[in-house]
């Protein structure tokens with residue numbers, strides 16, 4: 001795709017990598033972000049390119065002039081620590097923010113892609129998770145501000161497609177990691193890497209037997225671009241089916257870092273999903289997409305980035 005892309009949440013972790021890739025394709029990129037969890041440091045290197053940053057809260061409106069060919073809607077706190085800190089804002093971003101992003105796609109005729117999440121499956125009762133699974137979400141628990149915001153965002157996106165003819169696509173992104181995650185965002189990989197690099201005890205929640213399936217950011221961005229290029233409505237899982245227990249993730253990072261630190265057990269978060277693994281048959285069939293970067297290689301690149309940036313971020 002060519003032309004003008006609007007990326008909400010473009011100063012965040014995934015969004016900034018997406019901006020890089022859209023610019024590399026020759027698109028003009030407008031990034032709209034209120035910096036509640038993102039940083040200008042993630043996009044500083046884009047100054048001087050065909051890139052425009054607008055500091056704004058998408059739940060209040062999305063004022064972008066001129067033609068738009070693609071709206072990639074990523075704005076939302078994404079780490080449990082962040083949405084715990086910003087509960088109402090997270091709901092407003094998923095609801096009003098998604099509404100404004102869809103309105104922009106409707107008036108401009110742009111392709112619209114929603115960054116939804118595996119959290120719509122809640123603490124799943126089906127493994128691996130297929131898109132046909134409706135999920136197991138506690139509607140009033142602490143995670144609900146994120147899970148229900150994204151479920152509402154999916155419902156709104158589907159309604160705009162059905163009733164207003166907007167060309168929409170829904171991506172259900174599974175845990176993604178890589179350079180530019182905030183070391184203090186509370187998510188497992190940046191937390192463990194920071195702890196291991198600085199010699200602090202590693203905080204493992206509960207028994208550490210809960211699983212996640214970790215996808216390197218370049219792969220996730222490839223999937224988002226493949227969805228943007230298609231007319232596929234989704235929802236489509238984007239994730240790496242390599243499932244592992246959190247305690248084994250700690251071991252893998254320590255092995256790669258060549259250092260061992262003690263483990264400090266912390267209480268498991270309320271409603272922490274116990275198993276999570278994507279079925280990616282739909283992405284393979286409809287988008288010709290599957291992840292390519294193995295866990296050890298992705299972790300090696302991420303460790304390298306954190307080692308170089310830990311004192312700066």
Ligand code: NAD
Nearest residue numbers: 009011012013014034035036037038057058075076078176
């Ligand atoms: P992030 O926190 O690094 O990025 C989110 C960005 O959105 C930040 O720059 C933040 O400032 C911005 N933002 C939040 N609310 C906003 C608002 N109201 N107006 C404007 N900007 C706003 O998180 P991320 O990991 O890069 O996640 C990006 C998107 O991908 C999110 O929608 C998230 O739900 C989704 N996702 C991410 C993962 C993952 O593992 N990283 C997994 C599933 C889904």
Ligand code: UDP
Nearest residue numbers: 080186187188189191203204205210246272
């Ligand atoms: N986790 C952990 N220690 C930490 C941070 C997270 O053991 O310091 C666990 C967390 O309880 C969850 C898993 O790691 O079971 C993944 O957590 P993360 O916040 O990265 O992602 P999410 O829960 O949103 O999938």
